[in-house]
Amino acid sequence: AKLSCLLTWGFGLLLSIPTFIFREVxxxxxxxxxACYLEYPNLSVELFFDGLLLIxxxxVPISIISxxxxxxxxxxxxxxxxxxxxEKTEQKATTL
Known part of the structure; x- marks a missing residue:
């Protein structure tokens, strides 16, 4: 359980790095x-991180839950x- 918790926190921190790198105010x-917003250097980087976030x-969670x-x-x-x-076996034994 501790390992799962550490891995979850680790992945969370890892996935939040782009937010810190590309944020703008x-x-x-x-x-x-x-307001804050994410300013990616180009569309392919934005699509990559959006796709990664979706997956x-x-x-992944809906697959695990299912x-x-x-x-x-x-x-x-x-x-x-x-x-x-x-119960069927017990009934047969009692009727014999």
Missing amino acids: SYFPEYDVE LSFI FCTLKIIQALKTKVIERFNA
């Missing part, structure tokens, strides 16, 4: 506000079937 007179923050949910459902079905078979 500007005044937007049309909105009368000063690591949505696709896999674990399916395994839990399979385990529960197996337990229900085993319990049903045990």
